[in-house]
Amino acid sequence: MDSITHTLFGLTLYGAVNKTNMTKGEKRALLLTTVAGSQIPDIDVISAWWDSAGRYQMWHRGITHSIFLVPVWAGLLAMVARAAFRVKGWLWFLIAMLAVFIHDTSDIFNAWGTGYLEPVTAARLTFGTIPIVDLVFWAVMAAGFAYVRFGRGRWPSYRVYRLVWVLMIAHVGIQTVQGMTILQQSKDKYEQVALAADFVPGVFTIIGKQEGMVTLSKGSLWTGFETVAELESREGADLDMLFANNAKAKTLVEWAPFVVIVDDGERIGVYDPRFYRNGQSFLAEYMDR
Structure with a gap:
């Protein structure tokens, strides 16, 4: 809190x-x-x-x-x-x-x-x-x-x-x-899944990761869930150079349940999708190539 x-x-x-x-x-x-x-x-x-x-x-x-x-x-x-x-x-x-x-x-x-x-x-x-x-x-x-x-x-x-x-x-x-009911219902759909509560009681965001794709779905037990974002994670990216140049990135990977890996040729980084808002997560670490 x-x-x-x-x-x-x-x-x-x-x-x-x-x-x-x-x-x-x-x-x-x-x-x-x-x-x-x-x-x-x-x-x-x-x-x-x-x-x-x-x-x-x-x-x-x-x-x-x-x-x-x-x-x-x-x-x-x-x-x-x-x-x-x-x-x-x-x-x-x-x-x-x-x-x-x-x-x-x-x-x-x-x-x-x-x-x-x-x-x-x-x-x-x-x-x-x-x-x-x-x-x-x-x-x-x-x-x-x-x-x-x-x-x-x-x-x-x-x-x-x-x-x-x-x-x-x-x-x-x-x-x-x-929340636990929602998580239990979601476990069969994803390899990894996490939950984030909304400010509105009863509303949650399901963050599920499956084969390099992270899906964010928002809703409730009563209304159902709607996909609000799909994030591609470059699972094959080599993070050794990132970790060597940005220690906070390695710590974030250790801390979070799972991360989205970004590698667009110009920069490489990781972020926690549970805190993804308006096109970005406020828990993110990057380095320029």
Whole structure:
């Protein structure tokens, strides 16, 4: 997910805790662990500062997003909370664990994916059933905030935010059931297949590769799918020279489920077709011949 969504997740998690008997210091500790826990896996962005080997694509959303590091991040945040706000108990560790877990797990549902199981495997785990920026999440959280801020209902605020979480989890479940059904139906048509969710709920793009041809089909379970692009991949092209001159290209091939290879005599390159929009992909690496 994007940074704004992760921040909103942290604030919504903070709101879902019953703070009736908490001191001011405990509330501050809670805010720290929920919001910082919702952001801390993305600390890997600083690796771009020293990336001279073209490996950032693998480092970002890599080991820092591993499920095995969740208790490590939680322990660090709990120590900071206890030291800064003089609080005691296991709540800060447990709530930080939940915040980090939500961050790492929510990221596997969009097409970018994460190194969820690093260091066991470097493969990116991705379902592609939720867009990186999901406006449904924003709308549900905004509705919860508006009810708490302006509503006159009898529900305490923490129950409202708990309902918000239930609705968001239900949205992920509904999207994922649809996406996995679509993928299963597509596997017999292609050698390799991936999925990318649209901003409109229930709408997906199937990206299928068969004998050097990549087909993008957009639609839903209810409307069917229509081909929106056909991309030729030059599978016989020699990529050794590209990799030698552009390390990021080799990293992209390692990172993506599959790529489209371009070789038109003037340049050679690779791109990820899951992010193909308006005639090009924003994840692409080339070199001139």
